[in-house]
Amino acid sequence: MNEPANLVPGPREATVEVHRPTPLAPVPSAPVVPVQPGTIPAVTSIVLPDGRVVTGYTLEPAKTEPVTARPPVSRTAVNIALGGIGFGAVCGGLFLLTAFVTALTALVTQLIILAAVVFGGWVAVQVFSASGHRSGITVNIRKAVFKRNHFHQ
Template structure:
């Protein structure tokens, strides 16, 4: 199809191409000299460009970023969690020993109470079932007693 047959076509025009022209180097007049104190003279640097021009100016020190504190290889949170786990493990071991000690102490007290009950009970049994000729207490001779009408008279 040709452009003249298309309904909404634009007419074809020639395209102009512009090439940039290089600029002529500017001739700079020397700057007037200003008296400056010897201690405050800034550093002046000159740079020669590839086309032969010389650019002169004050040297500007680049702004140095503040040093960033080196991050540790392991985060502090991870170290704290690990230390907490170690401490918890140590406490659990101590609690296990504490509960073992309490159980052993309870068994010892139970055995001492049982031993005291056996010894005290044995002493009471000896007191009850011993011979009646013991030197302690009151002896009553009941052979002289008279029994009248189901009453006991001594």
Template sequence: MYPERTPHVPVQRAVEVHQPTPYPPAVHAPAPVVPVQPVAVPAVASIVLPDGRVVTGYAIEPTRPEPVTAKPAVSRTAVNIALGGGGFLAVCGGLVLLTSFIAALTAFITQLIILAAVIFGGWIAVQLFSASGHQGGGTTVNIRKAVIKRNKFHS
């Protein structure tokens, strides 16, 4: 029912071995030591312990804490917020003035357009009504019956 399977035979391949090439360690020359002379030779102190032994050594100055800087009465953050609010109010006032100026300019231009329309309309009305009542001084054209024969005009 099932075909016979051939067993899997691994293929023999040549094995290549790669060896890493070691790098020589970096040689670091020690940094030259420059002797530093102390500004002043510290004083040698001797202390007598209660049991009679004497300990001699250099006196160590106690470390002094950093002077505490006085904090301002108002924090910088509060000052920055207040200045930002003042600037925002100044900008808002400028924007209100700008919008008022634009509205006034728009109204002025609208009024100029209406005035021009009224004047021009009045001039046209005067021209129309004055032409119908006035009979003299114009060019009169009389139209007669005319006969056109063979592209020639005969009156």
């Protein structure tokens, strides 16, 4: 009922592919270099307590590098700490510089306002003062007549 309609009944045969590796060509062996007689270590034999004999080359123990003493605090940590101290010092200086610039700006603003008040007062005194000699030329024009775009007195 739930089977696809295009299936053909009967046994199925699967095709099998066989892959055979290709043999590699033989590699010629490296030439043997004669060894100097002084470099071959001597062969020694040791008789164990149970009677067995062990024969082999004597080897020199491996020399270890001397371990340098490490400081208790890493250099990176010291550099970070010094950088933090320097940053803190710079921040304090920047705070003082900011305060100085703010105070200087307030001083300049007050000086400008003071100059405007003083100069404005001086101008007001000069304009509204009734006493004293006024400088300038006063011209009284009487019976001025304009004829044909010419001024006649």
